[in-house]
Amino acid sequence: MHFTKKLGIGAVAAAMSLSMAGAAQAVDLQFYFPVAVGGKAADTIEALTKEYAAAHPDVKIDAVYAGSYQNTITKALTAVKGGQAPQLSVILAVDMFTLIEEDAIVPFDDLIKTDADKEWLKAFYPAFMENSQTGGKTYGIPFQRSTPVMYWNKDAFKKAGLDPNTPPATWEELVEFGKKLTVKDASGKVTQWGVRIPSSGFPYWLFQGLSTQNDVILANSDGNKTNFADPKVIEALQYLVDLSAKHEVMAPGIIEWGATPKAFFEGESAIMWTTTGNLTNVRANAPFEFGVAMLPANKRRGAPTGGGNFYIFKDSTDEQKAASLDFIKWISAPTQAAKWSIATGYVAPRPDAWETPEMKAYVADFPPALVARDQLQYAVAELSTYQNQRITTIFNDGLEAAITGKMSPEEAMNDAQQKADKILKDYR
Amino acid sequence: MNAFRLSGFDYDRALNTVGAWALALVWFAPLIYAFWTAFHPGEYSTRFELTAPLTLENFVAAWNAAPFARYFLNTVLLVTSILIGQFVLCTLAAFAFARFEFRGRDAVFVLVLLQLLVMPDILIVENYRTMRFLGLLDTILAIGLPYMASAFGIFLLRQTFKTIPKELDDAARVEGAGFMTILLKVYVPLAKPTYLAYGLVSVSHHWNNFLWPLIVTNSVETRPVTVGLSVFSSTDQGIDWAIITAATLMTSGPLLIAFLLFQRQFVQSFMRAGIK
Numbered sequence: 244m245h246f247t248k249k250l251g252i253g254a255v256a257a258a259m260s261l262s263m264a265g266a267a268q269a270v271d272l273q274f275y276f277p278v279a280v281g282g283k284a285a286d287t288i289e290a291l292t293k294e295y296a297a298a299h300p301d302v303k304i305d306a307v308y309a310g311s312y313q314n315t316i317t318k319a320l321t322a323v324k325g326g327q328a329p330q331l332s333v334i335l336a337v338d339m340f341t342l343i344e345e346d347a348i349v350p351f352d353d354l355i356k357t358d359a360d361k362e363w364l365k366a367f368y369p370a371f372m373e374n375s376q377t378g379g380k381t382y383g384i385p386f387q388r389s390t391p392v393m394y395w396n397k398d399a400f401k402k403a404g405l406d407p408n409t410p411p412a413t414w415e416e417l418v419e420f421g422k423k424l425t426v427k428d429a430s431g432k433v434t435q436w437g438v439r440i441p442s443s444g445f446p447y448w449l450f451q452g453l454s455t456q457n458d459v460i461l462a463n464s465d466g467n468k469t470n471f472a473d474p475k476v477i478e479a480l481q482y483l484v485d486l487s488a489k490h491e492v493m494a495p496g497i498i499e500w501g502a503t504p505k506a507f508f509e510g511e512s513a514i515m516w517t518t519t520g521n522l523t524n525v526r527a528n529a530p531f532e533f534g535v536a537m538l539p540a541n542k543r544r545g546a547p548t549g550g551g552n553f554y555i556f557k558d559s560t561d562e563q564k565a566a567s568l569d570f571i572k573w574i575s576a577p578t579q580a581a582k583w584s585i586a587t588g589y590v591a592p593r594p595d596a597w598e599t600p601e602m603k604a605y606v607a608d609f610p611p612a613l614v615a616r617d618q619l620q621y622a623v624a625e626l627s628t629y630q631n632q633r634i635t636t637i638f639n640d641g642l643e644a645a646i647t648g649k650m651s652p653e654e655a656m657n658d659a660q661q662k663a664d665k666i667l668k669d670y671r
Numbered sequence: 672m673n674a675f676r677l678s679g680f681d682y683d684r685a686l687n688t689v690g691a692w693a694l695a696l697v698w699f700a701p702l703i704y705a706f707w708t709a710f711h712p713g714e715y716s717t718r719f720e721l722t723a724p725l726t727l728e729n730f731v732a733a734w735n736a737a738p739f740a741r742y743f744l745n746t747v748l749l750v751t752s753i754l755i756g757q758f759v760l761c762t763l764a765a766f767a768f769a770r771f772e773f774r775g776r777d778a779v780f781v782l783v784l785l786q787l788l789v790m791p792d793i794l795i796v797e798n799y800r801t802m803r804f805l806g807l808l809d810t811i812l813a814i815g816l817p818y819m820a821s822a823f824g825i826f827l828l829r830q831t832f833k834t835i836p837k838e839l840d841d842a843a844r845v846e847g848a849g850f851m852t853i854l855l856k857v858y859v860p861l862a863k864p865t866y867l868a869y870g871l872v873s874v875s876h877h878w879n880n881f882l883w884p885l886i887v888t889n890s891v892e893t894r895p896v897t898v899g900l901s902v903f904s905s906t907d908q909g910i911d912w913a914i915i916t917a918a919t920l921m922t923s924g925p926l927l928i929a930f931l932l933f934q935r936q937f938v939q940s941f942m943r944a945g946i947k
Binding site: 285305307505509 | 713718796799803808882889890902
């Protein structure tokens with residue numbers, strides 16, 4: 244008893260002296276960041292925070308690596324509930340509703356005071372802001388954002404008698420080219436598939452490319468209604484299923500996401516869909532000439548956005564919030580955004596970042612980097628709702644059931660919509 | 672070898688042997704793949720060619736991707752401190768439950784057993800609060816503390832202590848030994864196989880634990896190897912099998928080597944302690 248009491252008093256005293264020291268001197272910020280693109284990204288973030296700290300001696304930023312996106316939100320929410328919230332964090336854009344529901348974050352509108360700050364909010368691509376705003380308020384600032392693009396193997400195109408510089412631009416062409424690109428050996432075994440659209444883990448993301456191209460939105464911007472059973476969604480899913488079942492241009496069953504770039508390098512597939520975050524990886528490792536294109540169109544062009552946003556947490560002092568805002572403004576400024584984009588392959592989230600000399604030199608040397616940016620005008624918000632984990636799991640299960648042939652696309656989507664309605668009706 | 676007998680074929684034995692080999696191969700296959708991939712350049716990670724060049728570069732790349740030297744030190748400190756804590760606490764608690772009569776003993780023991788039914792993940796937020804209250808956030812002690820009063824360890828040692836003949840206990844008492852002396856001179860030495868088996872389970876579990884250490888720590892000085900390993904699971908970029916297998920072998924290497932060295936003792940102690 245005596246011992247614990249002493250310990251408790253000691254802890255309180257230590258905490259008090261810490262917070263007093265903080266108030267008297269520098270502002271302390273704790274900043275959680277996830278890494279989803281390999282080890283080097285962590286070094287880049289730490290270098291950027293050091294650079295900021297050197298220019299702002301009155302602010303101390305502790306950049307904490309927090310694992311994958313999933314780990315980061317777990318860590319952040321645990322810390323919030325444990326009363327030790329970080330001041331700012333990069334977390335998936337689609338987790339916005341979860342963070343709002345947990346009352347963990349504050350909207351940027353509460354923190355910005357000047358007209359210049361209001362202009363700053365408008366500096367980002369509208370496609371990225373769709374996942375950052377709800378109910379007329381801005382909760383996230385785009386940082387490591389991505390979008391899926393199509394990579395194709397030019398050597399394989401040549402061998403199949405196709406023009407190596409013309410990727411498929413429509414759904415019909417994707418099937419038509421895919422048939423020419425699918426190669427079988429003497430025993431009838433496929434040695435090279437035409438197309439690879441990975442479907443493991445989070446099939447909803449790439450599928451959202453198809454549904455958007457079919458001119459349908461999966462969820463409303465209030466995050467409380469989904470359109471899974473829309474005939475256009477079912478049609479898009481039928482197309483995805485037909486790629487392997489009917490046209491036989493894609494491997495049947497669930498296709499592994501993580502192994503996709505490797506399969507592309509090894510020539511197991513002539514075309515792959517994956518994130519633009521892979522650009523640097525493909526550039527370094529593809530043993531053949533490759534091209535990067537926007538996803539093909541059907542009724543329209545389209546793709547989802549993806550990746551993480553900056554959030555500011557509620558449980559901090561006003562000084563800390565102001566300092567966090569200042570840091571986010573700095574790291575999302577054109578020069579820093581360009582640096583981050585070049586280092587990782589993520590899409591720089593604002594037009595003026597593409598006008599910086601560094602970025603201009605980079606795209607002049609490597610024009611495929613522009614594809615993702617140019618696709619943004621057709622991009623829509625990534626599927627994001629209240630109870631996001633549960634809703635996407637339901638949707639993913641539906642997609643997987645259709646892909647593996649356990650249910651027809653129509654059954655699977657009706658089923659998913661019913662389950663989603665049951666959860667989301669409380670939020671309407 | 673002995674599958675054939677003069678009187679005919681011993682089906683039972685042959686089936687056992689074939690079954691054992693098949694299971695061993697299934698268990699071993701991922702490890703073989705990891706070895707193959709880790710020691711060859713990236714191009715060979717999905718192809719098998721006997722003449723493929725060997726390389727250690729994957730290990731160098733993995734080692735340099737995170738401050739692994741420090742992480743290894745932290746992990747060793749972590750598993751040793753947990754093990755010491757568990758041995759001390761569980762031994763004392765198990766002895767009390769096994770040999771002392773006191774009011775409410777069974778009720779308390781049931782409470783301890785209930786702890787086995789609770790998934791540790793549910794307690795993350797509560798444990799985090801406790802660590803914050805104690806001012807221990809971001810320390811190695813905070814990673815280990817919630818695991819030190821292990822219900823499994825108490826249960827296991829209590830069962831073992833109960834099998835030790837009371838006569839030995841009485842004999843020691845006649846000689847004038849106190850409780851602590853009896854515990855240390857009679858019970859602990861006789862329970863050695865249990866300690867060894869439990870120690871192995873504990874060390875390998877905490878060597879591999881990831882989520883709780885990630886949540887409760889923030890800095891390189893306190894984080895274990897599993898956190899270092901996680902930088903390789905880069906979902907946005909696809910997975911580089913060569914490096915990830917090298918890193919996995921590197922981080923699990925000490926455990927693998929320890930197991931191979933002490934294999935006989937481990938297997939025997941598992942048999943004697945009755946954990947299978």
